Amino acid sequence: MPHASKKPITLAPQRNRSRSPASSSDNPAFQAIWDTVSIIPRGQVSTYGAVARAAGLPGRARLTGLALRLAPDGMHLPWHRVLGAGGRIVFPKASPRFREQARRLKAEGVAVKDGRVDPTRIMTPDDF
Numbered sequence: 001m002p003h004a005s006k007k008p009i010t011l012a013p014q015r016n017r018s019r020s021p022a023s024s025s026d027n028p029a030f031q032a033i034w035d036t037v038s039i040i041p042r043g044q045v046s047t048y049g050a051v052a053r054a055a056g057l058p059g060r061a062r063l064t065g066l067a068l069r070l071a072p073d074g075m076h077l078p079w080h081r082v083l084g085a086g087g088r089i090v091f092p093k094a095s096p097r098f099r100e101q102a103r104r105l106k107a108e109g110v111a112v113k114d115g116r117v118d119p120t121r122i123m124t125p126d127d128f
Helices: 021-025 028-038 048-054 061-070 096-107
Strands: 045-047
Touching: 028 048, 028 061, 045 048, 048 061
Parallel strands: none
Antiparallel strands: none
């Protein structure tokens, strides 16, 4: 009898799977991050790391990015007010997300030069 070859089963990587708002909205760490981001005032910014520390999650800057990525669409978080270390927009400069974040910041009176904002606009955990 000829040997039948089996086609391997592959699963999509976790990051390509659809959002699960129910599971992410039940996550207390995500909720703490969302609550912290929601209080960043118009015209101010913070960093992923500072948001994590202010939410009681020191050292979890990447979790802040994940929480923002998985936030339910209806939440309307001011995601554009969260930047990388040193006030840098983390998206690639030619990307639509970079342009959208820069546009939103400029609309709030936050100058963006070479993908960075003025350090005096950056809130620290003590400012929350």
